[in-house]
Amino acid sequence: MSKAKTQQPAVIHKVIMVGSGGVGKSALTLQFMYEEFVEDYEPTKADSYRKKVVLDGEEVQIDILDTAGQEDYAAIRDNYFRSGEGFLCVFSITEQESFQATSEFREQILRVKNDDNIPFLLVGNKADLEEKRQVTAEEAQHRAQQWNVPYVETSAKTNANVDKVFYDLMREIRSRKMDASKQNNGKKIKKKDSKRKKCTIL
């Protein structure tokens, strides 16, 4: 374990699962983390997962925050969102409402992060339940294009595309971080400016 600590990679990608209640955020997470599928439903409050993965030959850590879909917890979402670096916005293809809710989440994320290009994936889960589909692929694809984000259909039950969505998101995050570090110097100056401005407001 001491080894693990010393070798702990510096890079941690922080992923946040968002979406309405019961769409399968936790199922996707647990499938990705432990390759297990949990049948029984238990509403999540806020779960935390982190593990080492190899991303394109590079060892990184993925930190997954599995959030609550229920409206009860909406108030505390802001807090989570702020710390997130990338978002998996999950809806169930068998539930139209969950698809509709995604735009609310998108809005809230953009509001909190204040960044239109935040790494973001639209995920249509429960793809194994094709017979109960309420949201067509086109519909979803259309919205994704509107937002300029990728759309992926997954199944936590069959493990279809589960790894893909996480890895894709991590790549996005990584590239964002690369850009950010390039602009580091300029940003710093900007930050100072902004601080000054605020002071003057006061």
Add this chain to the structure above:
Amino acid sequence: MGPPPVVTGVSPRDGPPGTRIIIRGENLGNDPKDLIGLKICGVDTLMTAEWKSSKKIIARTGPGKGKGDIIVITRSGGVGSCTVGFRGFFVQIGPLQDSAVWIDETQTVLANLGRGRPSSPMISKEDEDPLGISNEGNRAKSEEEMLEHFPDASGNLTLENFSPAWYLLENHQQASFDDLKMGLSYMKRRSSQQSEGPITFAKANLSGILDCLDSLTEMCEKFAKDDIQRECINSYAVSLMQAKSCADGLFQEVLGRKDKADATRNALGVLQRFKFLFYLPLNIERNIQKEDYNLVINEYIRAKSLFEDSPIQVFQKVYKEVESQVMKFKEMLQEKLRQPNSLEEQKKLIKYLMSLDIDNDPGWGCLLSQEKWLTKLFMDCKDSNTQEIQEEVPIAPPRHKASGGSLGLSLQAESRRELQEEAPVPPPRHKTAVVSSGLSLSGELVKVTSKSSDQMAGQKFKMPQKVVFVEELTDIMGRHFPDFWKLGQAYFSGSLHKEGGDKSYKPDQNKHAQFKQMVCEILRLFSNLLRAAFLPNSLENLSEKERKMYGQWPENKRDVPGAWLPHCVRYVRSCASSLCRLDLPSDCQACVQELALDMRTNCMFTLLKQAIADVRSLHIKETWIVELDDEFGGRTQLPALFGNIVNETVQHLHEVVVQNKTGETEIFSQRPVQIEATKLCTELLQGFAPCLEQLAFSVDKPNTTSTQSADLTSGSSELVMESSEDHLPSKDKKLIIMLSNCNHTKEHLIPLLVENLNKHGYVEMNKVLRSAQETYEKLDKKLFDSYVEEKSNPIIGSMEPNMYRGRFDWANYKRVNGVRNYLKEVLMGMIEIHAEVFSISPLFVSRVMTKIVDAVAEEMSRLVQCVTKFGENGAIQARLELLALQDAVALYRSAATRKSFKEALDCLTVLTQDNKKTLEDQLNKFKMQFKFQLMCFHSDTGEISESKT
């Protein structure tokens, strides 16, 4: 060892203590037993852990606070690590919420109380932000900084001076304008939700409300329908009535029996319930027999409170029985109270009586009966003792009294009385008295002692009756009076009543005075009884009748041997001081104190008188054994005996005289006592003088016994007088011995004794010393004079005849042929005196010799002057003899001697040269001849005996 466990997932990741969490990871143990440790936020929660698989454990969090690790420990993998943590926080749980853990409410509740108003529901959850905007967590500004900007404001939502600007800066500094707008709408939504409360309730329970309405209409319809068929109901009623009466008839008997059974059961129940009362008479009797009075009283009081006013006849009957028993009990207690008893016992009894609500005053009654009892005890004690004395009078022979008087101990050999319960404490003097009687050489005493010794052997020395009386009386006093007094105190302080009843009982002042009088009377009786025994004179101003009451002690027995007196005084004083400790009123105590003082004084006088008598009778103890002492000269043991008597008396009186206990009067504080004491002291010290005088001048009737025993004790250091052959020293020897004794007494003993007396607190000792010295001075002179006379007379008387022996004629003396024999005889006589004096007391030699020489010289001078005519040779002879004598006694010459010689020499004619030579030759010849004899006049050392031989 396998790979260590790693926790990679936690669900949920935060929560209050007691949150059920699912822990996921790798290598979390092979089986439930493999899992040996689980720590969440540093708190061991293994007890709650539920092992599901090597990837999953379910547990509940402990009271950890803040973000912390989740560490799994397994037997196979050791201590694990984690990539995720758990954040514990404390939720403020309101009083209406369920909580899985114990909540420490003191802080919040007290804070709320302090604030005086309930906390706003808006902020019931700390986490919740009124704007709905997530908290950034990191505060940009510290509280102090904020205070600088807003001096009078506060960031606290609940306070009056809440400042929104502060709040926003503090909590949402980073939030964008849009966020704030969102927050505002959120706040609006929340407040509108709150106002819509009742409507939402109705909406939520719509179906229930509708159901209620439906059933109400249905019921209404049913009633309307039933109302149409009313006749039907009447017929039902009739048949029902019939059925009822029939049933009644059937069950009447059974029901009657049941009623009876119920009644019986009821009665039994009552009996059982009030068993206490029915058994009470029996119980009271039994408890009284067992003397468990407390129980009796408690039960009675309980019964009284329960049944006193009970209207039920049975209870009243039983209660009356109880009452009558309690009355008897009360009487018994009162009877008991009248008997003498210990203080505690009596207090208890009084308390019992008080708690029984007795009408009269049991405490007072007890005090009265106690007083009577005490008085009776005193009188009984007196009576029994006086009776005893009277019985003894005819039996006790007077000779014992005499011996007791002189020896200081009373031998009541014939006493038939049983031995005292307490072994009599022999008074300190006792022993010495016996010893001195053993040493005593007085034939009479020896006889008495030997006579009674065989009778004494079988019996103890019995105390004089009066001493027994004192002891008994003081014992009664010491044992019972404090109880009486304390009871009185308790009675008046009310402590007897406090516990007995709730009523605050006020003892009236009349009784207080009465009690005080009682105390005084008891004390007076006590002191007068003792006075009657010891100091009858002090009661003389009382009437005859009263004196009779206090007891009359037979006159002839009045004198308690002095040795017992301090003993008695000790008892009386200890009694007095113990009374003193009781805090008695001072006027009550006074008579006892007075008694003690009188006893002390009396004791002192008696003992001193006795000592004087002892001293005066000392002469019978003279042994005539002279002990030589370089410092003081020779003396007999008489002065030492005298000193012993005085010192012993003083020692004996020490306790009586000097040691003043608290509250006692200084014994010498009264002038008459002082004078008397001084007088007695003087007498005591002077008493020895007549004794010495008597011895010195006694024309002895020899007490043979003494000298015989004296012979036996003669040793090397003691010079036994030659008179031991005829048993007694000659008169002149006695004189010189007594002279020596007297001198020793005067010079050494008296100052010592006076100092001792002084040390023991006797007053005016200087006067005593002076008068004593004077006495001894006188005695000294008298003795000395008579001695010198005794001694010089024979010498002087024989001078003249011897001088003219052989028809000596001064005028016709033929030839000067040395000093004549008569002078030599004179010298020899003087030497003899010298030797005698020296052997007794070398100190007196010079004094005696001077006197003698003086007398001799005077006689010589007279003789020479009487000669009418001297021949030539006669003049030479006379001169020769005068000079020889002068030379010989040069050492003891006084002015008078010198004058005598001078006068004698002046009578003689002046010598021629030849005659002078002859005179010188003759003088030298005489000196040579008498060399040894003369030596004794030149040196004061003890070579005389040699020279004499």
